[in-house]
Amino acid sequence: MELKKNYYGSLCTEMYEILHEKAPQDELEFYLSYAEKEMSILEPLCGSGRFLIPFLEKGYQIKGVDNSREMLEKLKQKAPDSMVEQNDIEKYQTQESFDYIFISSGSVSLFTDMESCKSILSKMKTLLKKGGKFVFAVDTTANRCPDTDEYKESISVRTKENYELVLKTKSYFDETSHTQFGPGLYELYCGTELLQEERMDFQTHLYELGEMESILKEIGFTTVLVYSSFEKEIAEDNCSEMFLYECSF
Incomplete structure (x- = not known):
């Protein structure tokens, strides 16, 4: 993906x-x-x-x-x-x-x-x-997040179709470049069925x-x-x- x-x-x-x-x-x-x-x-x-x-x-x-x-x-x-x-x-x-x-x-x-x-x-x-x-x-730098190795659920919301939209994230801060890496995995569910997923490589200085x-x-x-x-x-x-x-x- x-x-x-x-x-x-x-x-x-x-x-x-x-x-x-x-x-x-x-x-x-x-x-x-x-x-x-x-x-x-x-x-x-x-x-x-x-x-x-x-x-x-x-x-x-x-x-x-x-x-x-x-x-x-x-x-x-x-x-x-x-x-x-x-x-x-x-x-x-x-x-x-x-x-x-x-x-x-x-x-x-x-x-x-x-x-x-x-x-x-x-x-x-x-x-x-x-x-x-x-x-x-x-x-x-006051926004620095703790480093995490595995994706963890951070947010879950309901769409207007009443599907569950979940965001799972992990984070890593590079001291040299002052870059906060926060890759995200978005998953859309109908009950337990995964309908769609999307990854985002989120980075901030x-x-x-x-x-x-x-x-x-x-x-x-x-x-x-x-x-x-x-x-x-x-x-x-x-x-x-x-x-x-x-x-x-």
């Missing part, structure tokens, strides 16, 4: 929609705080639209990009007129530049190859108007304070603020489970 890296397939998307259909209000308000009605806004890695759709409903001009066909199909079911494109963010091309770009939910941590990560962040800068804001979050800042400065962002909460408290140590970056040039 193919093991796709950081790709949301059909079962993964189904579970995500059940567990995370709507954005957490504090996180949504954080990203909304940078938006103004006349702005052109881009959300790379928009997924099934839990942030993009509230922006649309509030009248903002927002476009989205995501590599998962399954996720974008969910988004289109909820917002048929949304301006979204299925594409790898590294390959995304547009003549448009944006006043505001945001990547939510720590998704930048999915770019575990650091050269690729620099390339993607650099692309965000090229897509941003001078004086615009690029805002995003990453996971930190866990950051320490100062690590991302040096990358952003190297790329050419001249102002970088680092927060430890959605209330915009300045990050001072590695105890926070996320760092939020507000970047401009």
Whole structure:
């Protein structure tokens, strides 16, 4: 069975929609705080639209990009007129530049190859108007999971068809690369009958304070603020489970 890296397939998307259909209000308000009605806004890695759709409903001009066909199909079911494109963010091309770009939910941590990560962040800068804001979050080393050798059931949910959807995971942290490996096995059951299974090779880079800042400065962002909460408290140590970056040039 193919093991796709950081790709949301059909079962993964189904579970995500059940567990995370709507954005957490504090996180949504954080990203909304940078938006103004006349702005052109881009959300790379928009997924099934839990942030993009509230922006649309509030009248903002927002476009989205995501590599998962399954996720974008969910988004289109909820917002048929949304301006979204299925594409790898590294390959995304547009003549448009944006006043505001945001990547939510720590998704930048999915770019575990650091050269690729620099390339993607650099692309965000090229897509941003001078004086615009690029805002995003990453996971930190405070999110490190205990190492486990065998798959263990971590989540079980019921689908709308009343099937049982189970996620089994294991984890391993590589100290050298700061990569958290979390392969997942999704299984869909009708009673005891296995209907479908799907594997995902989930990997994230866990950051320490100062690590991302040096990358952003190297790329050419001249102002970088680092927060430890959605209330915009300045990050001072590695105890926070996320760092939020507000970047401009």
